[in-house]
Amino acid sequence: MSAIASAGRARARAAGPGGAALERRFHWWCLVPTLAVLGVVTLLPTLYLLATSLTPLNLTQPATQWDFSRPLRNYAFLLSDGRLHGSLWVQLKLSFWTVSLQLLLGFAVALMLNLRSRTLEALRTVFLIPMVLPPIVVAIIWKVLYTPDISPVHWATAALGWPLPTLITHPSYALGAIIVADIWEWFPFTMLMILAGLQVLPEEQVDAARIDGAGPWQLTVHVVLPFLRGVLLVAGLFRLIDSIKAFPLIFILTDGGPGTVTEVTNYYSYIQAFNFSQLGYSSAITVILVALTVVVSALIVRAVGWGHSGE
């Protein structure tokens, strides 16, 4: 009896009741609606975006919608558009500073929170708040802090004899102001990922290094950091993608200004499309952004090792 049961189990592991073909068909029927809808809501629009990027579509001139006479003119213009190049440079600065500082701060805070202490464990939840808040609320919070009339920060620094200029309208400080707000919003994300990584760090490795006489710095550099390499990479990539999408903070705090000093590429594309009605050209810019996103996503999929199904 038990022999039959275990034989049955062995067969079941290979395939469900009715054999592999039936199981395959069942999985197929589970998957079809998901993929069909996902295809309709994501792939079709992407193709449409690609098609639109080949037209000079301007909403005020309906005839331009299906004008494919010079399909590459938008892409040619990308190369000579100084404002676009400026926006890429702003994007680069924003991404570099936010991602690197979030990783650094996240790592430092994670090391501190990793200490065994009930107080610290209770405080962990607090760090979730900035990153779960609706982005628009985060933007409003920082708008308040950066508006001199009602900002406790401006009041306090002025009272200490060190008045601040209005940061978000100042050409030298506006981008910095956005970077600070973005770090406040998202360093908890990198921190939590790194903390999760630290918690699976094998004790033996740490102990062995200690016995070999490693100090805290050596321990961090030679044991902890190499162990966390994968986590840091993925956390950084996730933040990199999000920094390409940055919108609410810029929309509320600076509207891309003063001038164009905080205008990232995503924001420039938005302005082209919905302020200047140049949907064709905006689509071309967006196609480039999507291509970038796909490349970074591919790096994540590879880093996580999800190229293969199952385990």
Add this chain to the structure above:
Amino acid sequence: MSRRARGERAAVHIAVILLVIVVLAPFLWLLQMSVKTQEEIFAFPPKLLFAPTFENYRALWDSTFRRSFANSAAVSVTSTALAMLLGVPGAYALSRARFRSAGQLSLWVLASRMAPPIAFTIPYFLVYRHLGLLDTRTGLVVIYLTFNLSLVVWLMRSFFDATPRLLEEAAWIDGAGLRQAFLRIVLPLAAPGLAATAILCFLYAWNDFFFALILTRTEAMTAPVAVVNFMNYEGWEWGKIAAGGTLVMLPVLVFSFLVRNFLVRGLTSGALKG
């Protein structure tokens, strides 16, 4: 414990508490603004003791903000339900079957979640103009599927990966069909994951700003867009802005607290093996 180690512990505690203040203070400042009058908001040094007023909230309740709030709730719930219904079976199949193109599928799912919103906004805007879906709740529900459906597939797949096949196999041996085993055994086992995934979907839809900004005007306007509209006139009504912001973040804070443990896993899902 040596004196040095004890000193280090104390230093770490102080540093963390300072950080907690930095994290909490801006957020608490907005909360207290929402129960102040306009004059009190502009008064410095700020009054720490004041009689809270709910005038700002009452003003919101009497305005069109109420409808925007209802829109947000309706759209987020509907989009979550649809995404779960469509995505969970697919996630199960992806977890259990071995498809040759699993790698490309993962990339597709992740990329649609990661794509900048404007990439979908432009084509949806153009198509909705013809279909009459601009400024409708239906239009928002559909576009929210772009990120929520991928989110469900991504999260539930890793959740199903972590549930043992053994129990399904036992059910098969007891004569259950594939569908029965899925509905009666696998889904109940995955209930905590289902609940947490649904909450995350709800939060992403609720927090959306960009899609609603472009695709709605008045009828289907959601709460985040409505709050920002208080900023468009001279002499901003900071009290109303703060109260509106507080109402928008309230459900988010409640739900996040409920799923705080899963949240970390959900946000970091796939980043850590095992």
